Amino acid sequence: MxxxxxxxxxxxxxxxxxxxxxxxxxxxxxxxxxxxxxxxxxxxxxxxxxxxxxxxxxxxxxxxxxxxxxxxxxxxxxxxxxxxxxxxxxxxxxxxxxxxxxxxxxxxxxxxxxxxxxxxxxxxxxxxxxxxxxxxxxxxxxxxxxxxxxxxxxxxxxxxxxxxxxxxxxxxxxxxxxxxxxxxxxxxxxxxxxxxxxxxxxxxxxxxxxxxxxxxxYRLCRPQVSVTATASSSTQATVSVGGSFNGELCTAPLTVSLPVKEAWSGNVAARYSDGSAVPVTRTSGKLYLDIRPGRTATVEISP
Ligand SMILES: [Zn+2]
Incomplete structure (x- = not known):
């Protein structure tokens, strides 16, 4: 986070x-x-x-x-x-x-x-x-x-x-x-x-x-949530932002960073389970996902 x-x-x-x-x-x-x-x-x-x-x-x-x-x-x-x-x-x-x-x-x-x-x-x-x-x-x-x-x-x-x-x-x-x-x-x-x-x-x-x-x-919700990331294959991972956060306040996405190989330059897409897109940006060696508290994103990358 x-x-x-x-x-x-x-x-x-x-x-x-x-x-x-x-x-x-x-x-x-x-x-x-x-x-x-x-x-x-x-x-x-x-x-x-x-x-x-x-x-x-x-x-x-x-x-x-x-x-x-x-x-x-x-x-x-x-x-x-x-x-x-x-x-x-x-x-x-x-x-x-x-x-x-x-x-x-x-x-x-x-x-x-x-x-x-x-x-x-x-x-x-x-x-x-x-x-x-x-x-x-x-x-x-x-x-x-x-x-x-x-x-x-x-x-x-x-x-x-x-x-x-x-x-x-x-x-x-x-x-x-x-x-x-x-x-x-x-x-x-x-x-x-x-x-x-x-x-x-x-x-x-x-x-x-x-x-x-x-x-x-963002400042108040960041310490209230916890991030769980699980790789399901070499090209797919799920990332959850959970924890006992305040549901009235914590309604906006928080940014989660995920490490990737520095030389990697493939494609990436992230979605919630209902199919809607999760915003992703990248720098060398990192992906950034803006995920809403309480939601899970599935991230797919091409090799
Ligand atoms: Zn005044």
Whole structure:
């Protein structure tokens, strides 16, 4: 089981908070590079007619996460009641699920502010809570705004340096922004995003860029599963990804690497028992199979 999907050594996720109108511009820029982003929205501030925008972004592969019901409560304040935490965190999750048809599994606190009690409420129903630091030295939270540097160009060089550090150290880069092009709190520009994603492109062989949830899911599910590989002949093997994993969370494929002879250059195909194809990629000496937890793939190679 590789550290990150596709045997990449590092990961990057891009999150944009508060559901500003320019979120659709942000989404389009990420799509033009072949990537998807995460949008942490405030369900209590979304009108009945506005949910179509978020449904559309979700259908295009972006993640819609929970950023609290009203974004008016500082959940780092110990005097906030349990009932308020339930409304701001869990009722907000229900509201998004009802309107989107997809339960949000990631949460981000307004202003990155929370007590241990608020965090435990969020973690009781969300698998991943976005943090500015997660205790790992190779984790970097990058501010995509104009408030943490003297200028936008200084901010770009700061976040690019952070990404390079994460790639060099095998970690996880999580960007936090709002809107673009004059929209929202301390926005960056479309050009800033394009310049950064172009910079990120140089690391494509080592860097996995995906939504916050998809990276969090991989990190959480990888230790929950076990891989069993059995060769049934010199050209056929079965590979199972099993174990007692969380079935609600672990719904996306994990990458399994299989050794092959370095000089081998034959054909390879992998299928599930229902005949559907399992994605396979290869490098010299290794095959990589993206297999869903709970499933078994049959791999056939030509000699
Ligand atoms: Zn916010």
């Amino acid at each position: 590789t550290r990150y999907k596709g045997d990449k050594s590092a990961a990057a996720s891009y999150t944009f908070d508060d559901g500003y109108p320019s979120s659709t511009t942000v989404a389009g820029i990420f799509e033009s590079f072949g990537y998807r982003a995460t949008f942490f929205i405030i369900p209590g501030a979304i009108g009945d007619t506005e949910w179509g925008t978020w449904k559309d972004l979700a259908a295009r592969g972006h993640e819609i996460g929970n950023h609290s019901m009203t974004h008016t409560i500082d959940m780092g304040d110990p005097s906030v009641s349990d009932a308020t935490l339930q409304t701001e965190i869990n009722a907000a999750q229900d509201r998004i699920a009802q309107n989107l048809g997809i339960k949000p599994l990631s949460f981000a606190f307004p202003w990155h502010s929370y007590t241990a009690r608020a965090l435990s409420v969020a973690e009781s129903r969300h698998y991943s809570v976005r943090k500015m630091s997660n205790g790992e030295s190779n984790y970097q939270f990058a501010f995509f705004d104009q408030d943490h540097d003297a200028s936008l160009s200084a901010a770009l060089s700061t976040v690019n340096d952070q990404l390079r550090f994460v790639v060099d150290n095998g970690g996880w880069f999580v960007a936090g922004g709002h809107g673009v092009d004059g929209d929202g709190w301390s926005p960056v520009t479309s050009q800033f995003l394009r310049d950064h994603l172009t910079f990120a492109g140089q690391f494509s062989s080592r860097l996995w860029i995906d939504t916050y949830l998809n990276v969090a899911r």
